[in-house]
Each structure stands twice: as structure tokens, then as C-alpha cells.
Amino acid sequence: MSPSSATTPPGAVPEPCDAAAEADQPPSIARRKVVKGVLAAAGLVLCLRQSGRVALAGDRKYGAAGEPGGVVDNPLVFVAIHPDDTITVTVHRPEMGQGIRTSFALVVADELEAEWPQVRVEQAPADQARYGNQDTDGSRSMRHFFEPMRKVGAAARMMLESAAAAHWGVPVSEVVAERQRVWHHGSGRKLTYGELALQAAQQPVPETAVVRLKSPEQFRYIGKPGSRLIDGADIVAGRARYGIDTRLEGMLYAVVARPAVLGGKLAHYDARAALAVPGVVKVVEIPSHPLPALSYPLGGVAVLARNTWAAIKGREALKISWEEGPNRHFDSQRFETELQQAARRPAKVVRNQGDVMGMLREAGRRIEAEYYLPFLAHASMEPPAATARIVDGHCEVWAPVQDPQGTRDLVTGLLGLKESDVTVHVTLLGGAFGRKSLADFAGEAAVLTKAMGGTPVKVTWTREDDIRHDYYQAVALERLEAVAGPDGLPVAWLHRSASPTEDATFEAGAEGEDSSEYGMGMINIPFRIPNVRLEVPGVPAYTRIGWFRSVYNIAHGFAIQSFIDELAHAAGRDPLEYQLALIGAPRRIDPRTLSDEWNYGESPKRYPLDTGRLRAVIERAAREAGWGRSLGKGRGLGLAATYSFMSYAAAVIEVEVAADGAIVIPRVDIAFDCGPQVNPDRVRAQLEGACIMGLTVARYGEITFRDGRVRQSNFNDFPVLRLPESPREIRIHLQPAGFEVPLGGVGEPGLPPIAPALANAIFAATGRRIRRLPLGTQLADWRA
Amino acid sequence: MAFTLRINERSIAVEAGADTPLLWVLRDELGLTGAKFGCGMGLCGACTVHVEGQPVRACVTPVAAVQGKAITTIEGAGHDPIGRAVQAAWLALAVPQCGYCQAGQIMSAVALLHDTPQPTDGDIDAAMAGNICRCGTYPRIRAAIHRAAQQLREAR
Numbered sequence: 001m002s003p004s005s006a007t008t009p010p011g012a013v014p015e016p017c018d019a020a021a022e023a024d025q026p027p028s029i030a031r032r033k034v035v036k037g038v039l040a041a042a043g044l045v046l047c048l049r050q051s052g053r054v055a056l057a058g059d060r061k062y063g064a065a066g067e068p069g070g071v072v073d074n075p076l077v078f079v080a081i082h083p084d085d086t087i088t089v090t091v092h093r094p095e096m097g098q099g100i101r102t103s104f105a106l107v108v109a110d111e112l113e114a115e116w117p118q119v120r121v122e123q124a125p126a127d128q129a130r131y132g133n134q135d136t137d138g139s140r141s142m143r144h145f146f147e148p149m150r151k152v153g154a155a156a157r158m159m160l161e162s163a164a165a166a167h168w169g170v171p172v173s174e175v176v177a178e179r180q181r182v183w184h185h186g187s188g189r190k191l192t193y194g195e196l197a198l199q200a201a202q203q204p205v206p207e208t209a210v211v212r213l214k215s216p217e218q219f220r221y222i223g224k225p226g227s228r229l230i231d232g233a234d235i236v237a238g239r240a241r242y243g244i245d246t247r248l249e250g251m252l253y254a255v256v257a258r259p260a261v262l263g264g265k266l267a268h269y270d271a272r273a274a275l276a277v278p279g280v281v282k283v284v285e286i287p288s289h290p291l292p293a294l295s296y297p298l299g300g301v302a303v304l305a306r307n308t309w310a311a312i313k314g315r316e317a318l319k320i321s322w323e324e325g326p327n328r329h330f331d332s333q334r335f336e337t338e339l340q341q342a343a344r345r346p347a348k349v350v351r352n353q354g355d356v357m358g359m360l361r362e363a364g365r366r367i368e369a370e371y372y373l374p375f376l377a378h379a380s381m382e383p384p385a386a387t388a389r390i391v392d393g394h395c396e397v398w399a400p401v402q403d404p405q406g407t408r409d410l411v412t413g414l415l416g417l418k419e420s421d422v423t424v425h426v427t428l429l430g431g432a433f434g435r436k437s438l439a440d441f442a443g444e445a446a447v448l449t450k451a452m453g454g455t456p457v458k459v460t461w462t463r464e465d466d467i468r469h470d471y472y473q474a475v476a477l478e479r480l481e482a483v484a485g486p487d488g489l490p491v492a493w494l495h496r497s498a499s500p501t502e503d504a505t506f507e508a509g510a511e512g513e514d515s516s517e518y519g520m521g522m523i524n525i526p527f528r529i530p531n532v533r534l535e536v537p538g539v540p541a542y543t544r545i546g547w548f549r550s551v552y553n554i555a556h557g558f559a560i561q562s563f564i565d566e567l568a569h570a571a572g573r574d575p576l577e578y579q580l581a582l583i584g585a586p587r588r589i590d591p592r593t594l595s596d597e598w599n600y601g602e603s604p605k606r607y608p609l610d611t612g613r614l615r616a617v618i619e620r621a622a623r624e625a626g627w628g629r630s631l632g633k634g635r636g637l638g639l640a641a642t643y644s645f646m647s648y649a650a651a652v653i654e655v656e657v658a659a660d661g662a663i664v665i666p667r668v669d670i671a672f673d674c675g676p677q678v679n680p681d682r683v684r685a686q687l688e689g690a691c692i693m694g695l696t697v698a699r700y701g702e703i704t705f706r707d708g709r710v711r712q713s714n715f716n717d718f719p720v721l722r723l724p725e726s727p728r729e730i731r732i733h734l735q736p737a738g739f740e741v742p743l744g745g746v747g748e749p750g751l752p753p754i755a756p757a758l759a760n761a762i763f764a765a766t767g768r769r770i771r772r773l774p775l776g777t778q779l780a781d782w783r784a
Numbered sequence: 785m786a787f788t789l790r791i792n793e794r795s796i797a798v799e800a801g802a803d804t805p806l807l808w809v810l811r812d813e814l815g816l817t818g819a820k821f822g823c824g825m826g827l828c829g830a831c832t833v834h835v836e837g838q839p840v841r842a843c844v845t846p847v848a849a850v851q852g853k854a855i856t857t858i859e860g861a862g863h864d865p866i867g868r869a870v871q872a873a874w875l876a877l878a879v880p881q882c883g884y885c886q887a888g889q890i891m892s893a894v895a896l897l898h899d900t901p902q903p904t905d906g907d908i909d910a911a912m913a914g915n916i917c918r919c920g921t922y923p924r925i926r927a928a929i930h931r932a933a934q935q936l937r938e939a940r
Contacts, residue, residue, distance in 0.1 A: 097882030097919045228875070235883035236871040238818020238858030242884055245817040253812065278801060307812035308821075309804045381822050381830055381884040381918045430820070430884030431918050463823045681878055685921075689881055692920025715827040715916060724909035726922035 062603035064144035067135065069128030069405065073148035074205060075156035077130060079108060081201075085180065085194030087114050092124035092131035093141045094402055095231070096429035096436070097689070098747045099682035100141050102230040104149050106679060110221040111153030111214055114193070115180045121230050126404030126424035135403040137437050137547060138600065139645035139745025142678055146743055154211045156200075163199035164191050216676075216739040223739075225681050231428065243400030243427040244385035248456035251387065252281055254448055255311040255460060257318055258300040258469055261708035262543050263291050263325035269301050273317035279310025283318070284451045286444060292508045293544045295410050295438040298469060302448055308460050324708060330542035332375065332475065332705040339477035339498040342537035343370065347496055348512065351523050351595035354531030359492035363483040367570055371480075371559035372772040375703035376473035376548050377718060382430020383466040384441035390415075390454035395422050399442040400429035407439040411446040433693070434547035438471050438505075467718050468710040471546020472703055474499045478559030483531075488571020489582055492531040497522050499555060500541035511538035513552060519598035521556035521644055521752060524591055526611050528584040534595075543705065549690070550748040553644045554697060557752030558759070558773065561640035565760040566769065575639055575760065576622050586612025600645055606742050607646050613673050614643055616735060617650040620671035624733050625652035634658070636764025640756035645745030647674040648735075651691070651753040653727075655761040661779030663762070665695070665727040670753075673735035674744035684732045687750040691730050694754025696721045699775045787851050791816070792860030800847050807831045807842035810857060818858035818887045822916070829915030832888035833857045839895040841914075858887035866897050866936060873932035881919035889915045893929050902933050 064071045080088040089105040101121045109119045124131050133144070157177045164182035165172040174185050181190045193200075221227055234240040259265065271283035281304050288299025303314035360366055386399035388411070395415055401407045401424070408424045415422070429436055441459055448457040461469075476499035482490040501517060503510035513536045515523075523534055548554070568578035588608040591599040599607060618641045627637060634657050641650035650671045656664045670687050677683045700719045704711045712718040759770040766782045789796050791814070798813050805824075810816040810833070819842050822830030826841035833842045834856040861867035870893050873879075880886045889912070896903055896911035903911070908929050917925070 095882075097880075099881070229878050229880065231883060232875050232878065232880060235880045235886050236874045236890060237862060238816075238887045240883050241817070242820075244821060245811075247815060247817070307804075307808055309801070309808040309812070312824075379918060381828065381882070381916065382820070383822075429882060431882045433918070460821070463825075463828075685878065685881055685924075688923055689920035692922060693918070714825055715823050716825065720916055720918060721920075721922075722914075722916060723912040723922040723925065726920075726926075728905075730923050 062601060062606070064133060064148070066601050067133040067144070069131070069133040071144065071148045072130065072132035073151040073208065075152045075159065076205060078149070078152045079112065079156045081156070081160070081193050081197040083194050083197055085192050086118050086120055087112070087193065088120045088122050090122045090124050092134050093145070094134070094136045094404065094426050094429055095123070096136065096402065096432040098141070098686060099229065099679060100136070102227065103142060103679040103682055104145065105230055106221040106227055107146060107149040108153035110219050111150045112157050113177045113179060116221060116227055118180060123426050125426065126408040128405040134405055135437070137402055137434060139748045143646065143743045143745055146678060150213050151208065151211050154213050155206050158206050158211065159203040160193055160196050160200045162203045163196045167191065167196070167199060222678055223676060223680065227679070240428055242382050242430040243387070243398060244382050244430065244460060246387040246398040246427065246458055248387060248389060251456040251458055252304040252452065253306070253308045253311045253460065254302045254304045254457050255308070255315045255462065256286060256300050256302045256444055256465070257315050257320055258298040258465070259288070259322050259324070260468065261322070261324040262293065262327050264328070265323045265325065266300060267321045267323045269321070270319040271301070273319065274303055274314040277310055277314040277317055279306040280314040281305055282452070283314070284448060286447055293505050295406065295440050295443065297440050297444045297447060302444070302459070304448065304452065304457060312462065327542045328708040330705050330708045335475065335542070336372065336477065339475065339539060340370065342539050343477050343479035343496045343498040345537070347535040347537035349533060349535050350515070350518055351532060351534040354492070356492045356494050356531045356533035359483050359531055360481055360494060363492070366481055366483050367567060368479070368481040369563055369566055369771060371478045371555070371562060373476045373555040373558060374701070374773065375475045375543070376697065376701045377467050377470045377703050377712070378433045378435035378548055379466065379718060379720060380429070380431030380433055380435055383461040383463055384436065385458065385460045386439070386442040386445040387456060387458040388442070388445035388449040389456035390449050393417070393421055395446060395449070396425065397423070397442050397446060398425045398427055399439060399445070400427050400432070400436055401439045401442060402429070402432050402437040403439065406437070407442050410439060410443050414443050414446055415450055433549045434551070435470060437547055463715070464713045467703070467712050467714060471505060471544045473548030473551070473554065474502065474541070474545045476552070476555035478555055480559060480563045482563070482567060484567065484571060488567065488573055488578070490529050490567060493527070493529045494533050495522060495560070496535045496537060497556065498537045498539050499552065500539055500545050502545045502547060504541035505544050505546065511540050512536045516598045517552045519596050519600070520552040521560065521642055522552070524594045524596040524609060524643070525560060526589055526594070526609050526614065526643070527582045542708070549693060550644060550751040553642060553748070553752040554755065557640065557642040558755045561642065561753065561756035562759050562771065565638070565756070565763065569763070576618070576627050579618060579639065579641065580615055583611050583615055586610070586615060602646060609643060613648045613735070614641060617641060617648045617671040617673050620733050620735065621650035621652045621669050624671065624731060625654065625667070625669035627652060634765055636761045636766070638757045638759065638761025638764055640753040640760060642749070642752040644749045644752055646742070647672065647744030647746065647749040649749045649753050651757040653754070653757040653761045655758065655765050657762060657765045657779055657782065659783050661777065661782055663779065667729045667731065668727045669731045669733065670750065671733040671735065672750065673737065674746050674749070675737045675741040676739045676743065677734055678743070680734060683734060683746050686746050687732050688730050690748070690750030691754055692721050692726060694751045695758065697751070698755035698758045698773060702774050785848070787847055789847070789851065789855060790853065791855045792857060793863065798847070802846060802848040804847050805843050806833070806845045806847050806850055806855070809847045810842060816857050816859055820884055820887060822885065828885070829888040829892060830885050832891040832915065834891060834895060837895070837898060839892050858891060861890060861894060864894070867894050869932040869936050870894050870897065870928070873928040873935065877924050877928045877931065879921050879924040879928050881921055885915060885917045889917065889925055893925070893932070896929065897933060897936065901936065903929060
């Protein structure tokens with residue numbers, strides 16, 4: 001295993017891109033786009049590379065190999081063994097609460113035969129050519145890097161064994177590494193890893209083909225509970241450092257006044273009062289870029305001061321007038337009507353089998369419903385923040401970013417530097433949920449340090465900035481129509497999903513969901529329905545659309561799983577029994593037979609849709625929840641199940657609805673199958689968290705626009721779930737699986753079943769069908 | 785203006801405008817970055833510190849109002865047996881996910897246990913309602929507070 005043998009797919013090496021050639025490519029299907037900064041003759045441009053684009057030829061790469069930077073599994077890149085017998089594992093994927101710093105280190109330590117208390121973690125800077133793909137989203141980190149990190153640990157262990165054998169002059173077959181020592185069988189001699197460190201580093205790196213991995217029964221940490229969180233002690237002592245905590249000598253603190261309407265530009269401003277605020281040092285204009293928005297700074301006016309408070313007060317004192325541009329009339333209430341009209345007209349067909357339209361025309365009775373999900377903000381507890389400085393032409397950035405290389409490319413382009421002149425240090429992320437995939441805030445810090453001649457500048461977003469200038473989860477209106485057969489099961493199914501595409505953030509004028517977006521839980525429904533027609537209307541975007549944990553699965557899962565519950569009740573059948581009948585017998589479905597060419601970027605052979613696993617999580621959640629027990633008026637159980645990011649999730653929620661509509665959730669049972677669990681406690685934590693975030697989506701989350709502006713501003717008008725509203729009990733049931741099963745995602749797939757399970761429980765409790773999120777006060781009069 | 789603050793049992797002189805929130809004095813002037821900025825309106829609790837043992841939101845507490853009073857931040861939480869018990873319970877149950885809000889959560893929990901050594905679920909609801917966790921660690925926070933209370937009871 002040499003560095004050159006590591007997989008290095010196209011894209012790992014910086015290359016110029018040609019905007020004209022890109023335009024000829026087939027329509028985007030990527031969920032995650034890669035922004036590359038380059039200098040072109042016409043000036044600064046950013047062009048797109050579509051990481052998940054389906055190649056027309058048969059050379060498509062799947063999984064990690066299909067992502068920019070691919071996979072690197074060289075132990076010299078990731079492991080350092082120190083003479084004091086401590087071990088440093090370099091983690092190249094950002095930590096945002098999913099526990100990846102702990103989990104990657106566990107995997108390496110296990111194969112390395114390291115002692116967990118001796119393991120430290122270092123965060124890699126942005127460098128995809130060196131580390132492999134670093135873009136942390138799509139629930140991919142462990143799915144893509146479990147095997148490479150195992151190889152890293154195992155190869156390092158073999159190098160230690162070789163070093164010991166050479167030291168003793170014995171064949172390597174006579175030595176074995178165990179618990180951070182290498183032993184010689186015959187003589188009982190031993191050397192610690194620390195003693196071997198320098199010699200081991202001189203050993204050749206074993207070829208991938210000869211790296212000996214443990215068999216799973218030999219694992220000491222992988223799949224086991226009880227390993228400490230690598231950052232836990234720092235967090236509880238207040239020592240953990242997030243992006244917003246960066247402090248540099250001589251640093252200025254900045255806050256920025258940005259155009260309230262997307263596409264707006266500065267007309268003129270008066271900074272005199274701002275400059276009179278004690279502590280304010282300078283007021284600097286940040287240029288706007290024409291749409292599409294990409295990850296460019298939004299532009300505006302920055303106030304730089306000796307501390308954050310002075311910068312905030314200085315910004316309040318700015319007098320600014322804006323040219324608001326073409327989005328100034330955007331009104332989300334009116335847009336809802338547009339979405340509804342779009343969902344009621346024929347649209348682009350993305351999957352079609354049988355004759356749905358004919359059956360709907362001739363049906364005596366059809367069942368139809370429309371479901372609405374509003375725009376959502378991420379509201380990570382750490383608002384966006386970044387720090388930058390330039391020393392001798394080299395720009396350093398400290399930022400809490402999910403896509404380190406994308407951040408580096410952005411800064412490289414904005415400052416007109418070479419990639420080698422930009423270093424991006426990745427701090428801890430105080431939550432992200434998709435927001436920090438696009439690092440416009442780091443771009444602001446870079447532009448400002450340049451404007452200040454390289455003086456360090458930290459940009460802090462207030463909560464109001466965060467809520468009003470997010471990359472929002474797209475609003476969606478989902479229309480479903482069905483014709484039921486004699487047994488009540490649908491014989492025809494029409495689904496139109498009207499939702500702006502995230503592509504519009506990258507390509508002006510992009511309309512309607514792309515194949516990765518309708519690929520999230522709409523096209524790949526595994527139901528036994530003979531006639532299926534799925535359509536996506538081309539609706540525009542008037543704001544920055546981004547990715548929110550589980551993304552389009554939220555709206556699709558809410559609509560489909562609510563509609564199935566409605567169909568079950570219309571048929572007079574139990575929703576559990578009905579859904580299992582609709583799924584049918586256990587079988588493995590090639591996603592391409594569902595017209596799903598994307599499959600989350602994974603091989604359809606390695607990752608078929610397994611209805612047996614879907615059935616199993618539904619049956620498990622129902623059993624654990626005591627499905628069928630009678631609860632009385634005002635109380636109910638609701639079931640929902642979704643498949644996303646290669647994992648299967650089912651939730652049963654118990655709800656109590658008081659006479660005034662107040663709801664209490666005594667218990668949630670979640671059954672989950674992500675294949676084998678590398679770090680089961682973090683899997684549980686992610687599912688608990690996804691449940692609570694899903695309940696915020698269901699009950700509170702809503703961003704609205706009027707006159708092009710976001711109307712919410714802070715946690716007073718964008719509430720999120722608080723501890724007293726948290727379920728009294730969240731019971732996580734992990735399905736056992738051997739390590740021969742390919743890994744599924746963990747961070748996102750727990751979220752989509754939560755809102756529909758709650759809505760279905762509310763129907764069971766009250767007879768009220770919730771088709772519009774958030775729940776808000778819809779139940780206030782349910783007893784009336 | 786010059787202020788003398790008593791923070792984590794030490795006296796510290798700072799220069800700041802009288803209306804400057806304590807949070808920015810801690811973070812920007814003194815480098816005590818454990819208290820976090822989350823909302824600036826006392827809505828999320830990420831900035832929670834103790835003033836004379838009571839939990840306050842540092843983002844809406846002017847520095848002039850706490851001059852001469854005993855201030856404890858997360859960096860000083862371990863000076864106190866209850867603080868240590870809460871930190872230990874947080875680690876034992878692996879409460880943190882991203883960890884950003886946890887300093888504020890811990891400071892609210894410590895204040896609760898000082899006043900109410902054996903809190904009920906209702907006590908925990910009331911004391912912790914002002915602290916938001918977007919990662920959703922609430923079930924573990926509740927369990928960790930009960931655990932810390934139990935450990936402290938057994939240690940007596």
C-alpha cells in the first residue's frame with residue numbers, strides 16, 4: 001500500500017473547469033455539488049462539478065470512489081505513533097456532533113491494536129488530494145471510510161510488527177501485535193509501540209492486497225459500547241474550541257449587514273454614526289456577486305471593531321439603502337398557491353408504469369390529499385462564524401465547515417490565490433445539519449482580512465443573521481392521488497412533488513427537483529402497486545435553497561407515510577397490517593427498476609432496496625411499542641417507516657392530546673437497520689437527536705417570506721423543541737447485522753419517519769388529519 | 785469604563801462599556817470562551833453562567849450589573865463538588881453531540897442541584913426549559929441530572 005496505490009479519482013487534482021462545457025452536460029442529478037474557485041479570463045467565476053452526475057457511458061463510479069478526492073488509506077497520512085506511547089489519529093472529516101472523531105479513531109485503534117486511552121485525535125486541514133473526500137454530508141463518513149480506516153490501522157500494525165521482527169532478527173511470522181505491544185512468540189520478548197515508533201515509520205507501507213484485517217469477532221472497540229467520547233472531557237469543561245471561539249493576536253471582530261432580499265445590492269450607505277461607536281475601527285464594503293448565489297458572500301457592509309459587541313452596535317448605527325432586485329416581491333404565502341397549482345397540473349414524469357391517468361379518470365372513487373412542508377432553517381446552536389488572516393501572501397482560515405475543500409476552493413477563488421497559498425483549519429462545528437456545507441461566512445472572513453491588509457478578522461453571525469440568511473430547506477407541496485382496489489390497497493398511485501431545487505443555488509433558473517432530490521424517498525417507493533406515475537413540476541426558487549438533515553426525504557416521507565395511513569383508514573384496515581401488505585413479501589429491489597438511477601451515489605448491486613429489512617424495522621418498532629393496545633380518546637399511536645441513505649427506519653410515536661390541543665409524547669420507539677453499527681452509542685445518539693429534530697419540524701419549524709424578506713429572526717419566532725417537550729422516553733431498537741452487510745448512513749435517516757408518525761398518532765388520538773406542517777395551533781379546537 | 789470582576793474565585797480588571805453584555809467581556813476581553821453565544825436575547829441558554837450562585841444569561845446581563853459579584857463560568861464549574869458530579873454524569877452518559885450548548889446546560893443543571901438536590905422530572909423541566917439543544921440531547925440531559933443527584937446523595 002503506497003500513496004500512489006490509494007484511489008485517486010479524477011477531481012482530486014485541481015483542474016480548470018470550462019463553464020461552457022459544463023452547460024452541455026445532462027441535467028444535474030447531484031445532491032451534493034462541488035464548488036471550485038478558478039480565475040477565468042472574464043474575471044472570477046465559480047463553476048460546478050457534479051459529484052453525483054450519472055455518466056452516460058458505463059464508467060460510473062459508486063460510493064467513495066465517486067466523490068471528489070475519493071479514498072486514501074495510507075497509514076502514514078492518518079497515524080502517528082509517538083515515543084511516549086501515545087497515538088495520534090488524524091481525522092479528515094469534520095466533527096459536527098455525529099461523533100466521527102471518536103468513531104474513526106476507534107476503527108483505526110481497533111485494527112492497530114492500540115489502547116483506547118492512549119489515542120488522541122488531530123483534525124485534518126482541508127486537503128482532499130492528501131486525505132480523500134472530506135465533504136461531510138449525505139450520511140457518508142462511516143459508510144465510505146470504514147474499510148479505508150480499518151486498512152489504515154491494520155497496515156500501521158503490520159509496520160510495527162515488521163519493525164519488531166527486524167529489531168530482533170526474527171521472521172515477522174513469529175511476532176504479533178497486541179494491546180499496543182509487539183510480542184515475540186518464542187522468547188516472550190516485547191516492545192511497546194512507543195519504543196518501535198521510529199523504526200516502524202521506516203518500514204515500507206504494505207500493499208493493500210496484503211493488509212490483514214481482523215475478523216469481526218476479534219474487534220475490541222468496533223461495535224462495542226463504552227468507549228469515551230474523544231472530545232467529551234473538553235466539552236464539559238468548556239475547553240472545546242468551535243469556529244466562533246477562534247482568537248488571534250490583533251484580531252478584529254466583524255459583523256456584516258447583508259441585503260435582506262436575495263440578489264439585493266448595496267445602493268449607498270453612511271457609516272459616520274457606526275464609526276462613532278466606541279471600539280469600531282473600520283467599515284468595509286463586501287461586494288455582491290450576481291446570482292446564482294453559490295457559496296459566495298451575500299455582500300453588504302461589514303463593521304470591524306475591537307470586540308463583537310462594538311461591531312454589533314456599530315452595525316445598528318449604519319444607514320444603508322439597498323437595491324433589492326428581482327426577488328423583492330417574493331411572498332411564501334402566495335408561493336404556496338403557486339405550488340398547489342403546479343401540483344394540480346400534469347408535469348414532468350419521472351417514473352411511469354401502467355396507466356395511472358386512465359385509472360384515475362375511470363375510478364368511481366379516488367382518494368387524494370395534499371401535504372405541505374414550509375421552508376426550514378437549520379439554526380445550529382453555533383451560528384456561522386469564521387476567522388481569517390493573510391501572512392506573506394498565505395491565507396489561513398479557521399472555520400466550522402462541513403466541506404473543507406469546498407471552503408478552500410472558495411477562498412482561493414475569492415482572493416485570487418493559488419490553492420497552495422490557502423490553508424483551511426477545520427474547527428469543531430457547533431452543529432451544522434447541512435448549513436455549514438456552504439461556507440459563505442468563511443468567504444466573508446477571507447474578503448475582510450484581505451481588505452484589512454491581512455489583519456486577522458473574525459466574522460460572527462448573530463442569530464438573526466443565521467435565520468435570515470440561511471440556505472433553506474426547500475418548501476414542498478406534495479399531492480397524492482390513489483385508486484383503491486377491492487382490498488383497499490392502491491391499484492394506482494399518482495404523486496406530484498412541487499418543490500424548488502437546491503440546484504438553483506448553483507445554476508440560475510434551475511426549476512423543480514432533480515433526480516437526486518426526487519431520489520430521496522419519492523421515486524424509490526417499494527410498494528406493490530401496479531400503476532405508478534410520479535411527476536415533478538418545474539417550480540422556481542426565490543431564495544437560497546440548501547440541504548437540511550435528510551433533505552427532500554422530509555417532505556416525501558411526511559406525505560407518503562401520511563397518505564398510506566389515510567388509505568389504511570379509508571380501507572378500514574389497521575395501518576401496520578396495511579403497510580406490510582403494501583410492501584409485500586421480502587425481496588431485494590434493484591433501484592433502477594424503480595427508475596432510481598441515483599441511489600445515493602451507491603452501487604445498485606451492493607445496495608439494493610431490501611423490503612425484508614424494511615418490514616423487519618416496521619415489525620420491530622410496532623412490537624416494541626405495543627402496537628394495537630387501546631389508549632382511549634385523546635391518545636394514540638402512529639407508525640411511519642422510511643428508507644433513506646441506505647438505512648431503514650421505523651418509528652411508532654405515542655401521543656396524548658389535551659382538550660386544548662397541547663400535546664405530550666410519552667414514548668417513541670424507533671427501530672433502525674443501518675447494517676452493522678460501528679459505534680452503537682453514537683448511532684443511538686444520532687437517532688435520539690433525529691427524533692427531536694423531527695419533532696421540531698413537525699411542531700414548530702417554519703420560515704416565511706414577505707417582500708422577499710424572511711419574517712423570522714430568532715428563537716422567539718423560530719422556536720425549536722425544548723427539554724420539557726421532549727418525549728418522556730425515546731427507545732432505540734438497533735437491528736443486529738454482521739459486518740458482511742454494507743454499512744448504511746446514520747446521521748440523517750432517523751429524521752424522515754418522525755413527522756408522519758406524529759401526524760398519524762394525532763389522527764389516531766383525535767381524528768384530525770394533519771396535512772400541513774408545522775402543527776402549530778391546528779389542534780386547538782379538536783374537541784369542538 | 786474600568787470594572788473589577790470576580791470570576792471563578794479570581795479578581796480581574798477589565799475595560800468595557802457599561803452596557804456591554806457580560807458574555808462579550810468573558811469571550812472577547814478575557815478569553816473565557818466556554819460560555820457560548822447562541823441568540824443574544826436570553827432565549828437559548830448557551831451563555832449561562834452563575835452570578836452569586838444563580839444562573840443568568842450572560843448575553844443579556846450588562847457587565848456593570850455584575851461588578852463585585854461572584855461569577856462562575858463553565859471553566860470554574862469543576863471547583864465545586866456538584867459541578868464535578870454533573871460533569872462526570874455528562875461523560876458517563878455520553879450526553880454531548882456537537883457539545884456547543886453543553887456548557888450552558890451544565891451551568892443550569894448545577895444551579896438546579898444546588899437548590900434542589902433531588903429534583904423531580906418536573907423540577908428538571910422547569911430548570912432546563914431555557915436551554916436549547918439543537919442536536920437533541922434532552923433525554924440524556926434529564927438522565928444525567930438524575931444520575932448526578934444520585935451520585936451526590938450516595939457520596940453524602
